[in-house]
Amino acid sequence: MEHNIKLNQKSLTEISKRISCPTYDRSQLKTGIVHIGIGGFHRAHEAYYTDQLLHNTAITEWGICGVALLPSDTNIYNTLKAQDGLYTLMVKEFDGSLTKRVIGSITEILFAPANPIEVIQKMASPEVKIVTLTITEGGYNYNEATKSFDKENPAILHDIAHPSAPKTVFGYLTQALKLRKENGSKGFTIQSCDNIQGNGDMTKTMLLSYVQMVEPSLVAWIEEHVSFPNSMVDRITPATSPNDIERLQTEAGIDDAWPVVCEPFKQWVIEDDFVNGRPLWEAVGAQFVEDVVPYEKMKLSLLNAGHTVLGVLGALSGYATIDEAVHDTQISTFLKHYMDTEVTPTLADLEGVDLEAYKASLLQRFGNVNIKDQIDRICSESSAKIPIFVLPTVTSNLESNRSIDFAAFLMAAWAIYSLGKDDNGDDLIIKDAIATTLHDKAVVASNGNPTAFLEIESVFGQLKTSERFVAAYTSAYQNITKLGTEKSVLNLNNNNLNTI
Structure with missing residues (x-):
């Protein structure tokens, strides 16, 4: 390329000579959707679907306003603001090629910590009909031990004391809905994409x-005027690396400070329950259903739990990326056994789904050598993920007296992982909201009391009872400690073969 072009609205015409760009008039788009949490996944998924819809229709009311909710979102806010909400989506095909396109559906960017009132007023605007969320599993303020809202969270206490300057999504939604009620506006649909x-x-x-704590008179109005459709989302979206940014410059001559990379596969299954209109996302591949539960259970317990298996076992084995872990024959065999013997028996009512083909496709997707999904990203916030991805499978199998050996092994491996060293003695990068608690309990576990790790009730509930x-977990813990991850995984795989 003769020169790199900085990505922004002014340069779109020139960039369109190099890669696919929005052909619709972004200046004519109204903000129909506010999205909270404008990270990579949202930009590879909902924003992509919406961009494709805007290409295919003359509809103008579904522009997206992206909200950066947390102080840690400063970089993504500044980047997207400077690029007029534009970014490049780089789909890493299985053959190693890149499919590159500029996505234009995000037309506004707001930084909540700097101007919370502006965000509240935007969500309260009558033209906004849907608020969507990618705030990660930990953002829902759910306590696994009490099975309820964590009322003691310092951020929640802050929002109660400072309603016009909230820090959490709940504070923002409450104030926006209160304003809509006072203004006589319709409610909006709140759609989680987590x-x-x-x-x-x-x-x-x-x-x-x-709301019951801070604005109890608003509860009945929300019940009547706001809907909360369940959805299942899927597209592997690894963190963008400097190499990705450089490759975009080299191949297309585009200077994009924060492109998004993702796999070719995408899926979005949504319950059709929208109180104030919705985009025709089904025209671009989304699926609307009456009940999303069977689909999401399949995905969470196979894909997301599978990621956790590869992440924890891969980290202990010294691997850096998910594709490296899945190409380890014993780890991939472990994952197959886990999916077949422990997850599959818990799944039912999957009309129109070839489960064996779906599981095979997961191994292909995990093994995409062009994705290079970092294991430390997959393992981040495991304390919020494991109760959602793995423990429901464990609970079901305990109740039905089925195998729990592979899940117990995974929990034991996670306890050892939480010590912060892999099998080679190298440091592990552990990113977790309760990293200190995990480490402290892991240390106690390593000093002759393996079950101490299961005492973290916010994660495990009453599993320790x-x-x-506990017997399967303790046996696995002792085996990993004595033999190392690789040999222990091999032994469990062989034991499973002997029992089939």
Whole structure:
């Protein structure tokens, strides 16, 4: 390329000579959607679907306003603001090629910590009909031990004391909905796009728990005027690396400070429950259904839990990326056994889904050598992910007296992982909201009391009271400690073959 072009609205015409760009008039788009949490996944998924819809229709009311909710979102806010909301989506095909396109559906960017009132007023605007969320599993303020809203969270206490300057999504939603009610506006649909089973139900329960504390008179209005459709989302979206940015410059001559990379596969299954209109996302590949539960259970317990298996076992084995872990024959065999013997028996009512083909496709997707999904990203916030991705499978199998050996092994491996060293003695990067607690309990576990790790009730609930699980977990812990991850995985795989 003769020169690199800085990505922004002014340069789109020139960039369109190099890669696919929005052909619709972005200046004519109204903001129909406010999205909270404008990270990589949202930009590879909902914003992509919306961009494709805007290309295919003359509709102008579904522009997206992206909200950077946290102080840690400063970089993404500044980057997207400077690029007029534009970014390049780089799809890493299985053959190693890149499919590159500029996405234009995000037409506004707001930074909540700097101007919370502006965000509240934007969500209260009558033209906004949907608020979507990618706030990660930990953002829902759900306490696994109490099975309820964590009322003691310091951020929640702050929002109660400072309603016009909130820090949490619940504070923002409450104030925006209060304003809509006072203004006589319609409610809006709140749609979670996070990896939580019953994500809409969870959002509703957590929001109403907060509203009941701060604005109890608003509860009935929300019940009548706001909907919370469940959805299942899927597209592997690794963190953008400097190499990705450089490759875009080299191949296309585009200077994009924060492109998004993703796999070719994408899926979005949504319950059709929208109180104030919605985009025709089904025209670009989304699926609207009456009940999303069977689909999301399949995805969470196979894909997301599978990621956790590869992440924890891969980290202990010294691997850096998910594709490296899945190309380790014993780790991939472990994952196959886990999916076949422990997850599959818990799944039912999957009309129109070839489960064996789906599981095979997961191994292909995990093994995409062009994705290079970092294991430390997959393992981040495991304390919020494991109760959602793995423990429901464990609970079901305990109740039905089925195998729990592979899940117990995974929990034991996670306890050892939480010590912060892999099998070679190299440091592990552990990113978790309760990293200190995990490490402290892991240390106690390593000093002759393996079950100490299961005492973290916010993660494991009452799992420590199951004698069968504790026995399997303790045996696995002792094996990993004595033999190392590789040999222990091999032994468990061989034992499983002998029992088939």
